[in-house]
Amino acid sequence: MNPIQDFNPWLPDTQALIPAQEGGNGKIHHPGQSQNVVWQTRSRVPDGFESTLIATLESLFDAGAETLPELVDALNDRRVYDRSGAPWNERSFREFLTINGY
Template identity: 60%
Template sequence: MEQIKDFNPWLPDTQQVIPTKEGGNGQIHVPGQYQNVIWQNRSRVPDSFEVALIAALEEIFDRGTEELEQIVTQLNDKRLFDRSGDAWTEKTFCHFLKVNGF
């Protein structure tokens, strides 16, 4: 068996709003010849922006924050802006989550 990668190279690109109709059984694993690893559903390693955003969101949720307005405000207060360097709005944050599937 080949060495396990920390992403699944056979997954279709999901950086889009409408999910692809590709993929399926036989693409993700061969029955009986795989290890079920937690990252098997990602097509690439998260970049530094995504890792920082995930860490910030975990911290925000750990504080008990659940309302979208508060989440966006706290991200902006941390100066963790969107990829363009602009402050998040509720609309841009929701769009980012929809496109990136978080």
Template identity: 45%
Template sequence: MATYRFPYLDPHQSRTREPTDWEMALAGAIEQAFGNGHHELPALVAALNASRVRPRDGGAWTEESFCALMRELGR
């Protein structure tokens, strides 16, 4: 017998693909920053810059680059 799954309880219902390793590392760094109380954008960006996760271009995180990436990943 198949188990019915409520679609609105699936945390990944809007995924069109599996996240990349880099995206998973970024998610972990963001979760760690939030867990350490960094809830405002400047503090979050500073925490990401202190982490081992670099932007795709290898530079430093900026508020603008972080927001642009979140817009891109949110599509």
């Protein structure tokens, strides 16, 4: 068996503007031949933008944020903007989550 990687190289890239419609049947796992590892559902290691966003969201949830408006306002207050550097709004953040699956 190959060494464990920190991403699944057989998954489609999730940076597309439209989520991939094709599945990974026969590519993601082979029953009885693969380990169930934590990183099996990501196709690559998160980049700096994603890592910052994830860490910030975790701290916001820890601080008690529960609603979309709270999250969007707090992200903008902390200057954790979208990938193009624009402040988030509820629509843009919802679209980002829909596409990226976070």
